Amino acid sequence: MTLATIRLQFPPAQDSSGSIQLKVSKAGLSIGAKRILQDIDLEVRKGEVLCLIGPSGSGKTSLLRMMGGFISASEGMVLAQGRKVVAPSRRIAFVFQDYGRALLPWRTVRGNIELPLEARGTPRAERAAISERLLDQVGLANTSNVYPRQLSGGMQQRVQIARTLAQSPDVLLMDEPFGALDAMTREALQDELLKLAAIQNMTIVFVTHDLEEAIYLGDRVVALGANPGRIAAVVDVDLPRPRNQLTTREDTRFLALRHRLRAFLTEEGRK
Amino acid sequence: MRALGVVPPVLFLVAWQLCSWSPAFPIQTFSNPAEVVNALLQSIWDGTLLRATAQTFQTTFCGLGLAIVLGVPFGFLVGSLPRANRAAVGVVEILRPVPAVAVIPLALLMFGFGSSMESAVVAFAAFWPVMVIARAAARAVDERLIEVARALEFNTLERFVKFLFPAALRQLFVGFRLGLGVALVVAVTVEVAVNPQGLGYSMTSAQAALRPDQVIALLVWIGLVGWTVNAVVALAEMRLFRWDPLSGAHR
Numbered sequence: 054m055t056l057a058t059i060r061l062q063f064p065p066a067q068d069s070s071g072s073i074q075l076k077v078s079k080a081g082l083s084i085g086a087k088r089i090l091q092d093i094d095l096e097v098r099k100g101e102v103l104c105l106i107g108p109s110g111s112g113k114t115s116l117l118r119m120m121g122g123f124i125s126a127s128e129g130m131v132l133a134q135g136r137k138v139v140a141p142s143r144r145i146a147f148v149f150q151d152y153g154r155a156l157l158p159w160r161t162v163r164g165n166i167e168l169p170l171e172a173r174g175t176p177r178a179e180r181a182a183i184s185e186r187l188l189d190q191v192g193l194a195n196t197s198n199v200y201p202r203q204l205s206g207g208m209q210q211r212v213q214i215a216r217t218l219a220q221s222p223d224v225l226l227m228d229e230p231f232g233a234l235d236a237m238t239r240e241a242l243q244d245e246l247l248k249l250a251a252i253q254n255m256t257i258v259f260v261t262h263d264l265e266e267a268i269y270l271g272d273r274v275v276a277l278g279a280n281p282g283r284i285a286a287v288v289d290v291d292l293p294r295p296r297n298q299l300t301t302r303e304d305t306r307f308l309a310l311r312h313r314l315r316a317f318l319t320e321e322g323r324k
Numbered sequence: 325m326r327a328l329g330v331v332p333p334v335l336f337l338v339a340w341q342l343c344s345w346s347p348a349f350p351i352q353t354f355s356n357p358a359e360v361v362n363a364l365l366q367s368i369w370d371g372t373l374l375r376a377t378a379q380t381f382q383t384t385f386c387g388l389g390l391a392i393v394l395g396v397p398f399g400f401l402v403g404s405l406p407r408a409n410r411a412a413v414g415v416v417e418i419l420r421p422v423p424a425v426a427v428i429p430l431a432l433l434m435f436g437f438g439s440s441m442e443s444a445v446v447a448f449a450a451f452w453p454v455m456v457i458a459r460a461a462a463r464a465v466d467e468r469l470i471e472v473a474r475a476l477e478f479n480t481l482e483r484f485v486k487f488l489f490p491a492a493l494r495q496l497f498v499g500f501r502l503g504l505g506v507a508l509v510v511a512v513t514v515e516v517a518v519n520p521q522g523l524g525y526s527m528t529s530a531q532a533a534l535r536p537d538q539v540i541a542l543l544v545w546i547g548l549v550g551w552t553v554n555a556v557v558a559l560a561e562m563r564l565f566r567w568d569p570l571s572g573a574h575r
Contacts, residue, residue, distance in 0.1 A: 123471060141475040154468040159490045159567045168486075172476040200567040220476070 072099045074224050074256045079129035088281035089115050100254045104271035112282025113260045121147045121226050146222035150229040152209040156201040162212050163197040169220040187215040207238035225257045240298050268310050278321045355537040364541035380511050380522035383439050387446025388507040395451045399458025424449035424510045442514045449510040450503035457499030461492035
């Protein structure tokens with residue numbers, strides 16, 4: 054069963070409560086005496102790409118990890134489809150920035166991608182076909198039997214993305230996934246991600262420190278303020294899709310958003 | 325470069341043989357290369373050498389196997405649970421410095437002469453390097469991998485089998501190799517000291533019979549055997565860790 058067919062069985066719900074995949078409700082996070090996050094209220098809608106951006110120390114990665122169930126909120130809660138998130142779940146996939154540490158180096162590319170299938174109990178006979186198709190989708194056909202360390206950084210991150218797709222998650226949480234890659238590779242991966250997101254109507258929360266990346270990818274950009282981290286602004290991105298590395302970035306609306314958010318972030322960073 | 329390594333031993337053998345023809349040479353202690361080779365071939369031919377080697381190997385690997393079976397889980401336990409480590413550290417630090425030969429009398433009381441006693445002493449000696457390295461390996465497992473395991477909702481057993489153990493195996497192998505070296509040394513030591521079997525006992529018998537050629541032949545044989553075992557382990561390591569671009573580079 055492909056990811057696309059899974060989506061087709063569940064057409065987007067009409068009522069607003071059903072279309073909320075993740076809801077962060079009055080959440081706060083303290084580590085010892087230090088407040089990391091405060092009063093976070095956020096809803097992630099089905100099928101949207103939500104980008105989280107903020108100066109360092111604004112707790113954007115902490116917020117993402119809270120959504121993923123890796124850390125629990127000190128106050129308030131995170132709800133996934135109405136149920137409280139208390140631990141990581143296969144329904145919510147997490148793409149780590151450091152692909153080199155997140156892939157199992159002793160498993161081949163295929164072995165890594167089959168990991169969620171093993172977790173889910175997919176029959177052995179079906180696994181190979183699924184991993185082949187996913188590899189094809191992320192542009193890595195014919196690398197099944199290669200070990201991750203034999204691949205470039207961009208290719209390793211593609212493997213990690215394919216692995217999370219094998220989870221067929223409801224939500225994809227991505228923590229600065231392209232931050233460590235060179236500019237050309239980053240742009241290529243941005244476009245591939247958008248293409249996959251469009252085909253499969255994926256719900257994505259994308260953390261980045263790169264303002265232009267946030268606007269380019271997002272349907273909405275959430276800007277966090279620092280010390281303690283809190284939501285400072287939520288901006289709708291009304292740029293047409295499919296987006297294009299040249300025309301989208303030259304669009305006056307893109308530039309206007311960039312100006313607005315840039316001014317805002319500079320001010321927040323100064324606080 | 326390989327050929328260069330052959331030069332010193334050949335020179336040494338030639339010098340030794342030449343010296344042994346001098347009347348001043350203590351032939352009763354050092355024999356000469358020709359006699360040593362003769363003694364070696366003789367003991368291979370009559371089967372005594374291979375039988376003794378089999379005995380020593382049996383106790384070496386039984387003891388090492390026991391050390392691994394006990395040492396790896398124990399090391400993992402204290403390596404991944406700080407509280408378990410605090411509870412165990414007192415006993416470990418008192419027992420670890422005890423020389424393996426010092427437990428021979430107790431092992432004799434428990435098992436009498438024979439393979440069981442020797443294996444027990446070998447296991448005691450090899451347990452420590454295996455356990456200490458397993459502990460360090462468990463501590464060194466990347467937390468990111470554990471998070472991946474959590475994200476995919478693997479249970480404790482699956483986390484151990486699919487994540488912890490393979491992640492630690494590269495390092496565990498270092499412990500196995502150290503343990504193997506210790507095991508072989510201790511097995512031969514126990515045989516030289518008390519146990520009437522194996523290569524160690526063959527050497528004490530040859531010494532008692534005033535046969536320096538046999539004593540030296542056995543020394544050479546133990547060296548060759550040790551080298552072979554190491555080569556086999558190194559080969560296994562290379563096959564096992566093909567995924568690691570560093571493997572093989574250091575030798």
